[in-house]
Amino acid sequence: MALAAPAAHARAEATYRPQANRLGLWLFFLSETFLFSAMISARFVTSGTDTPEHLNQPLALGITIVLLLSSISAYLSENAIAHDDRAGFIRYTRITIFLGLVFTAGVVLEWQEALADFPAGTIYGSAFFALIGLHAFHVVTGIMALGVVLNLGGKGHYGSEDYWPVEGTVKYWHLVDLMWVVIYPSLYLF
Amino acid sequence: MDTDEQLERPVPSSTQQEKVRLGLIVAAALAVLTLIEYVIAVGIDDPLIWLLPFVIAKFALILEYFMHFSAVLGKGDH
Numbered sequence: 001m002a003l004a005a006p007a008a009h010a011r012a013e014a015t016y017r018p019q020a021n022r023l024g025l026w027l028f029f030l031s032e033t034f035l036f037s038a039m040i041s042a043r044f045v046t047s048g049t050d051t052p053e054h055l056n057q058p059l060a061l062g063i064t065i066v067l068l069l070s071s072i073s074a075y076l077s078e079n080a081i082a083h084d085d086r087a088g089f090i091r092y093t094r095i096t097i098f099l100g101l102v103f104t105a106g107v108v109l110e111w112q113e114a115l116a117d118f119p120a121g122t123i124y125g126s127a128f129f130a131l132i133g134l135h136a137f138h139v140v141t142g143i144m145a146l147g148v149v150l151n152l153g154g155k156g157h158y159g160s161e162d163y164w165p166v167e168g169t170v171k172y173w174h175l176v177d178l179m180w181v182v183i184y185p186s187l188y189l190f
Numbered sequence: 191m192d193t194d195e196q197l198e199r200p201v202p203s204s205t206q207q208e209k210v211r212l213g214l215i216v217a218a219a220l221a222v223l224t225l226i227e228y229v230i231a232v233g234i235d236d237p238l239i240w241l242l243p244f245v246i247a248k249f250a251l252i253l254e255y256f257m258h259f260s261a262v263l264g265k266g267d268h
Contacts, residue, residue, distance in 0.1 A: 049236065071256055082206075174257045178253065189227065
């Protein structure tokens with residue numbers, strides 16, 4: 001009888017913990033969506049749909065494709081660990097981190113050019129640097145989270161029965177991509 | 191290939207291969223939509239209304255196929 005309670009607790013944990021984790025993650029995503037929506041709204045309220053002529057369109061398109069590619073490698077990474085393919089998980093996570101770093105380097109280049117064309121003190125500059133900066137911060141934290149799961153995965157953690165940390169991190173990475181899907185046209189194309 | 195190598199590199203299951211194929215198709219669709227988006231934006235003045243369907247389509251593709259959003263609503267496999 002005394003052992004029944006811990007056993008029931010363990011069963012309940014196994015049943016409901018993944019659902020609770022996922023629900024918590026999606027609520028966090030919802031709050032992130034509010035944050036990005038507010039920033040994107042501010043961009044249109046303050047400067048309409050006007051975009052400066054000096055935006056580096058090829059560079060923006062290039063980093064957009066890099067981020068989309070990182071999303072597919074992140075997807076393949078999660079898929080690999082879900083099927084106990086550790087080598088595949090490590091390979092695709094490394095590729096995702098590399099592409100994330102390439103994207104970040106592209107943003108740094110873009111900032112250097114943008115600072116000369118429309119300083120942060122201008123209306124469009126404020127929206128541009130705030131939005132890109134907020135997004136880049138999420139990319140950097142995503143790279144750090146991917147680094148943690150790569151390190152632990154390399155040490156033998158995670159498997160087909162227990163890969164929630166990888167799933168959560170990869171979903172966060174997809175959120176970063178999702179936000180860019182809206183930010184990119186909002187700042188460069190409209 | 192020796193035994194150790196076989197242990198390190200498991201043969202992908204058919205389910206895994208199907209998911210990989212699906213992921214690659216979605217990625218290709220995203221790339222095509224992005225390129226069309228770019229061409230429209232460069233070629234048309236005030237392209238907001240023309241670009242919105244592409245933004246929504248890309249948003250939906252990532253949300254459904256990469257983030258498995260329908261699973262939150264009690265459908266799908268995640």
